[in-house]
Amino acid sequence: MTAEALNVLELFAGIGGMSLGLERAGMRIVGHVEINPFCRAVLHRHWPEALAHDDVRTAAAWWHSEPRPRVDVVAGGYPCQGESTLGKRLGDADPRWLWPAMGDVIHALRPTYVIGENVLGHRTRGLARVLADLADLGYTARAGVVRACAMGAPHPRARLFVLAHTQDSRCPPGCFEPRRDHPTSSHPQERPEHPRPDRWPTEPAVDRVAYGLPDRVDRLAALGNAVVPDVAEHIGRIVLDHHNDGR
Secondary structure: OOOOOOEEEEEOOOOOHHHHHHHHHOOEEEEEEOOOHHHHHHHHHHOOOOEEEOOHHHHHHHHHOOOOOOOOEEEEOOOOOOOOOOOOOOHHHOOOOOHHHHHHHHHHHOOOEEEEEEOHHHHOOOHHHHHHHHHHOOOEEEEEEEEHHHHOOOOOOEEEEEEEEOOOOOOOOOOOOOOOOOOOOOOOOOOOOOOOOOOOOOEOOEOOOOOOOOOHHHHHHHHHHOOOHHHHHHHHHHHHHHHHHOO
8 A cells, every 4th residue: 555645744845846846756736925026926836726825924823713724744944034144143043043933833733753954153042042942842853964966956955854753752863864775876086077967957148047037036046945856855755665664
């Protein structure tokens, strides 16, 4: 019997890089929360059936305002300005720190899994707060770094991921390393000469920009903030492996 797909609500969804990867891994995207109108238009184009909202701070009330699908996974790359090494490095003291809003959604919806994404500076600015909050909510969490080049991308783009589960189980050591049995993975020290050309389309002058996005400034900003789909697919497979092992 085929296992039922896990339903994902993505917060801070941007143009859906995380959603695309999790969908490729075998999950179902049931909702997006994204404040940027341009990004919401892109999300609607690619996930027209997914529910949509514009503010993570009111997302929990919105989801509960009428019957909705169950949410198995809350995922999101909560804003990282306070964690970036290029900014003021205020961490959770930065007014743009929106992890508490994501925590409120997790508390209200009680998903089985949580996937968080942020920049490497988050390890020393804010991560301890996130892990403590997840523990208070009854989740076991583990953080690790995944580099896009380990998934075949032509750039390093290292990002910190937080995975959490409601039960007392842990992501085993090494679970953030690419799985050799997953088709999206390659050895971290080996970069293919032509890494996954089907996943990295180009158009003149702007590498890896999809055709059909009308505004260059908006699309470049959106792409710069997006999660690399192959990395999200890898994370999704980790979650699904854990979920299926527990069935």
